[in-house]
Amino acid sequence: MRAAIEGSAAIARAVAMCRPQVVSAYPITPQTHIVEALARMIAQGELRAELVSVESEFSAASVVLGAAAAGSRAYTATSAQGLLLMTEVLYNIGGLRIPVVMTCANRAIGAPVSAWNDQQDSMAMRDTGWLQLYCADNQEAVDTTIQAFRIAERTELPVMVCVDGYVLTHTLEPIDLPSQEQVDAFLPPYRFSRALDPRNPISIGNLVTPEYYSEARHAHHQAILRAREEIIAADRDWAAICGRSWDGLLAVDGPPDARLGILTIGSVMGTLFDARQAHPEFGAVKLIKLRAMRPFPVAELIGACAGLSDLIVLERALSPGGGGIVGAEVRAALFEAPSRPKIHNFAAGLGGRDMPLDLYPRLLARIAHEAPVQFAIFDLEPERLPPQER
Amino acid sequence: MSVTPPPDSPAELQRRQPVFRGLDAGHLACQGCGQALAARLVTEAIGPDVVIANATGCLEVFTTAWPRTAWRVPWIHSVFANTPAVASGIEAALKMQGRDTRVVALGGDGGTFDIGLQALSAMFERNHNVLYVCFDNEAYMNTGVQRSSSTPHAAMTTTSPPGRERMGKRHLKKDLLSIIAAHHIPYAATATVAYPSDLRKKVRRGLAIEGAAFVLVHSPCPLGWGHGGELSIEVARLAVQTGIFPLVELERGALVAAMALREVRPVTDYLKLQGRFRHLFADDPAAREELEHLQALANHNIELYRLRGARSDPRDSEGADTVRRGGLRWA
């Protein structure tokens, strides 16, 4: 059914169709509309679930950990400071390999305080041992949310679905919401092989000495790498039901012989897509959308970059003192490629700065007459800084 | 026609094994560890049909060194501060699954009085059907005996050492029970390893009621308190008999029972057995002042909970279970 619906409401409907039994979250903008919508559905009896209204995100993450470990499908959502407050528990969920699904409505992190969108929050959680999928629009957010439950439960790994705050969560778009029957055909009831059950008592979360710790970390790393197959399979199988594919780990759009490419992550893809149409003067440009940040799709990336002379990596976060986060990963992945493009790594749109259509021509113009930059904030206004800080 | 329960059903397991111990032998606790004994007594009272969430601390560490475990019931440890929230999630899940398996959360005093207090308060506010048991050994033992907000006034720990300027911990032991009482949960109690049947009974009461329950178990730690392992029970008993650790029960936050003391012992009887109070017995006016202070705290407890009376004798196990009660009657 196609309807104009707010991103958060659509995500909440998708979550509800996955029949979570336990939902727990704490209010923070721009995530709040999602849980408010779920709360309404539970109150109306449209969704049969326990809503555990906690006193912090730290507890929200802990509640879904406990619920999923005890054998129920569990869901949470958060943003920014809330995500950071969850950090210790997210590492724990990752290490214990508990299959929960979370929506991260991406938002900048203070200080300086910002209530607006970028992706510093989920990038800071990159190493928690969760799978991370980024969505370019709300239709993808709906489909990815549904896929996430199947991926999580088949791999027994947690999945974070990242959607840009406001840009997606607060925007009305025409969206195809699947039917309950479609979702039921795709997603079997929750089953967790290590569920806490008195009929088969096991201990979860034991102390692990140096004798076994490396092996546990290796197994976790390998499980995340292997999850690539389930991400691809979930996308394929869901496409067979609803007719939409999001190209698994990484999407490429543009002629295969293009010499220029722009790689990005999240909703800015839509802007670049429109801008490319509006600016044919730049010739063939490949747009590469990173859907999976974890596992990082090295082989797909190498394939997508074949034949490129220049690749712009455009991202919405940074590692101060290091540079781009996605940029560094792309560089590392392409280092082993038989031939690799020059890489220009920029951050833009930090703390909600607008990403207008003319970003596209400005980016391409800049790399045309400039040596590749290791990393720079593209849309910086240096004159707003005191001279010594520029 | 009677239906035979499946051989692996919790009820059947319980029938076949009259003294089911959720925490078995083979763990790595120090000799005489009060917490190890308390945890065994608690799991004996619970039986097999339970899921346990355990906070970080000595108990977690000494029972589960991978690939072994001393637990015979499903058990999960997540992190230090979130145990009540993990237990809340487990309870919510089991409720949705229509199962009546009980959920019990275990934590040390650090996990309960300090780092986990926020999550605990929230779990009680939501009145989850969870029994929370705190093993109170009055310091962060797992990390090597640092002070917690449960450490008694004037006690020595590695972060409250006595010296020329200090007489051990400067602050009072946090009155956690009053904080718990303010949540008006159905049941809260204090217990101790020195009175095992009283402890078991309180655990069973906490489990029997619908809603949140809390039991604070005084659990001597020979290593941290500085006494021989063979003295753990004696020390725990003296804590009760001096009025330092009153044994009480609360319903909806109101006091309904307190174990009366036939003969009140001076606090020095309790203190002098423990190395953590050794500095209070020095020939020093400041030390004498602190001893008086601790006696005053015990006197205050005795007044507050009206512990003085000849009704029962905490030194005999019969008396220990004959608790003066008002309010609701328990089956």
Ligand SMILES: Cc1ncc(C[n+]2csc(CCOP(=O)(O)OP(=O)(O)O)c2C)c(N)n1
């Ligand atoms: C967030 C965090 N901070 C600190 C620690 C280190 N730590 C582990 S156990 C512990 C003390 C536990 O004290 P308590 O809860 O009283 O239990 P006990 O060991 O005394 O039984 C501390 C400080 C930790 N694991 N996690």
Ligand code: SF4
């Ligand atoms: S340090 Fe104390 S609490 Fe920890 S195992 Fe030893 S006696 Fe028990």
Ligand SMILES: [Mg+2]
């Ligand atoms: Mg302690």
